[in-house]
Each structure stands twice: as C-alpha cells, then as structure tokens.
Amino acid sequence: MSNSKMSRRDFLKSASALAAVSCLPVSMVELAFADKRKNFMFAYISDSHIQFITGGGFVRNWDRGLIRAVAETNLLQPKPDFVVFGGDLAQLGMKEELDHGAEMLAKLDYKTYCVMGEHDYYLDLGEYWSKLYGPHYYSWDHKGVHFVTLNSILTYDDWTHERWPTAEQRMLEMAGLDNPNGSPFMVGKKQLDWLRKDLEKVKKETPIVVFSHSPIQKIYKGWNFWTEDAEDVQALLKPFNDVTVVYGHVHQIQYNQIGNISFHAVMATAWPWPYPQSYAQAKSHLPKLTVPMNRADPFFERDATGWQFIDIDNGRVSMEYNLSNNTNRTVAFNPKTGKPEDSAFQDPAKRIPPQTHY
C-alpha cells in the first residue's frame, strides 16, 4: 500500500508537468502490488473515430484528439509497459480511416494492443482491421496479471448477414448511436466458449483485467451502452478474486461494482457523449456508484476528454482521470467498501453543479 502510494506520487509529479503543456485523453493504468517490482502501468487511448471526408481529408477535430494522445503518451514518465487502444479507431470502418488511424498509432513508442469497436467492424466484419491488428479477441499474461481482450460488439447473425443490401448501409446503420435500426451488442457463444477455455488455466487468485469496447453490463440499450450477454461473461469471471473490466464506447466517466467485478469506462479522444439520463424519452440505468464527469463545454474542443492513471492495490485496478479544463478525478477501489469510489466527490454532499446532467 505504502509502496504504491509512493509510486503514485512520483507519477503525479510528472503528470502535472505534462498537464502544464497540454491535456490529453489517455488513461494511464498502474497495477500496484505489495512487491513493488511487480508494479507496472499501461496507457489507454480510445474512441478516436477517425473520419474520412468524401473527396479527401479527415475531420480535423477528431484527428487532433488522437495525435495529441499519442504524442503525450510518448512523453509519459515513468514509461508505461504497453498501450491499449479501446476501439472505434475509424468512424465508418473505411480502409482510409483505419490506415490513417494506424499511422498515428504507429507513432507510439510502446507495444499496442487493440480492441475492436463497432465502427471498425461493420463495413467488412473486421477483415481489414485484422490485417493491421490481428485476432479480434485474445489473451496474454503480463507480470502476474491475466489480460483478456474481447470483441463485444458482435450482434445477431441475421442482422449482420441478412438484413442489409450493402456492407456500407450495414456500417451506417450500426454507426448511428441512436439509430433504432441498430442491434444490441454481444460477445456470442463462440467467443464465450473460447473465454471459458482460456480462463480454465488461470488460477483463481490471479488478477484478471478484461478489455472490451462495450460495457459488459447493461446501462442503456437505446445507445448500446449495453452487452446483450453481459451476464454470461460476468458468470465466467465470477470465480476469480480480482476482476476488472475496462471499456470504451460510452465516451464518459462510468464506474460500477458487480460482485467481484469492477467496471471502469475510459474517455474518447474524439468527443464526449451525453449521459443516458439526459434523454428524456427513455429510462436508463447509469450505475448509482458513478459520479458523472462534468458537463462538456463545446467551446473547448477537447473538453470532456482527459487522461487517467489507474492504481491497483491487491490486484484491483483503479483509474485516475486527469481531465483537460476540468477538475481532476480519482476513482480508486476502496478495499473497505469493496467498490470503486471517487476520492473527492463520492459523498453526495460534496458534488458540484457541473456534475448534474439533465
């Protein structure tokens, strides 16, 4: 505990120096063990939505978000062990977008693991993405932690294969977050079988960190803040002592605790999304635990993006959000209550007006 606190303070010092030159939408993840030699960190960049403009060029705003995140990740001290990109590198799955995004990500000085997002997938069902980044789901071990990357944005076969006359239309239908013609995300039976087998060889006391694009929990189906078979994935993760799921897609701060599983969302580099309760016509289920990010100020192009580092005590990941133009946020696992909590704002009496979304 004291070791991890010290390492965090060191990191904060360098982080504040970085924050002075710029603000970036990167998640720094620190896995802290009692044995400090085992400690390590990784960075998390997500949801860049690189968007090709018909006739040439790319949307400048979204480009800037990713360029900045990559440049500043390269400046991080101490160095992260690796970087995860959390999905939706492209806006419409186009080769031009994936290539342009990959070119920016290639500037990272670190090994990069990529997660599949629906915007990367539904044009060619991940074929070109695979040429750049390999398998759609996989696992690996790093310094005592078992990491799993899932492709959680699959959906019903008939929607994917039978419904749409062209691949382009299928991509457009899934790309619209609020499009009623979309379809709920899922991991699917084939991948669940793979996950079951993958986890069979892992000791129950080994910390597990899962990366997915969509939340492996059900928050709001209308915008696919949702994974249809979330409970099936959670059931496979239940036997393990320390499990954390880190997900993108929602472009906002969310966190939750379900049984032994901690959930953390990461910010987008492109743009923030409203909290589902801001839509007056539908009910949603933002985890009660979540103290929302501040409402975004559209006059600051990169507002409601930021960077986060995550500390893990006893195998638990906790995420620290360093937000541009906003008060920094720390969401850390509290061993006393057994759930992630915001260090400053968890007490309802301490919340501030910009955290009220309506």
Place this chain on the structure above:
Amino acid sequence: MLGRIVGAAFFVVTLAVIAGTLTVRADEFTKEDLERWQNEYMSVVEKGRALWVSPELGTNGVACAQCHPNAANTHPETYPKFQQQLGRVIALRDMINWCILNPLEGAPLALDDPDMIALEAYVMYERRGVELAPGKH
C-alpha cells in the same frame, strides 16, 4: 354619401365571400383537423431528424447526432438563456448555428430557414414533456 354606400356594399360583398368559402367559424375544428395539423408538425420533425443525422448539413461529414444522440444535451427548454461563453442571452437557434459553424465546419443557416425550423422542431420533440426552464444553465 356615395362613399358610404360603396363602403357598405363592399362590407356586404366581403361577408358574402366569407360565408360562401368557409364552412365553419374560426374557433371550430374537428378531430380530423387536429390530426392533420399534428401530421404537418411531425413531417417537419422528421425532416429535422433527417437533417440531424445528415453528413450534408456541414462540410466535413460530421452530423449533429454524433455528439447529440436523440438530441440529448441540447437543453431546448432552457433557451433563451445567458450563454456564458458568448456573454449574452441567445436563442436555441443561435447555438444550432454555432454547432453548424464549428464542429460541422459549415455555413450558418438563416434564422428563419425552413431547415432551422425543422432542426428546432426535432430537438423540441425529443425533449417533449420536460418542464420549461428558461435561463437555466
């Protein structure tokens, strides 16, 4: 005298025209009327929704719905309000134009452009049922 007679004649003719062309008085309307008027409104809402998701509204392919799914986080019930970043009280349509100009890199619409009315109609429709809160930040 002649003027008076002419005026009275004009009045009678006008009354006859009104009586001849209208079957009901102004404050009477039917269920069918209400339905038709609602459909007229909804057709403009649908046009607004089409514009909301259109990559053509601006110049860079970005659509309103990318940041505002179901027009959420637009808070139409709070306008007109003091837009603190601009330092003055503005209408919702001023913010719509701000978004067209900035994230969409497009040309602002005339404030009475039918497309502007349609965008407003859609935003308000998605916010139906929410209490008016003019001025609220």
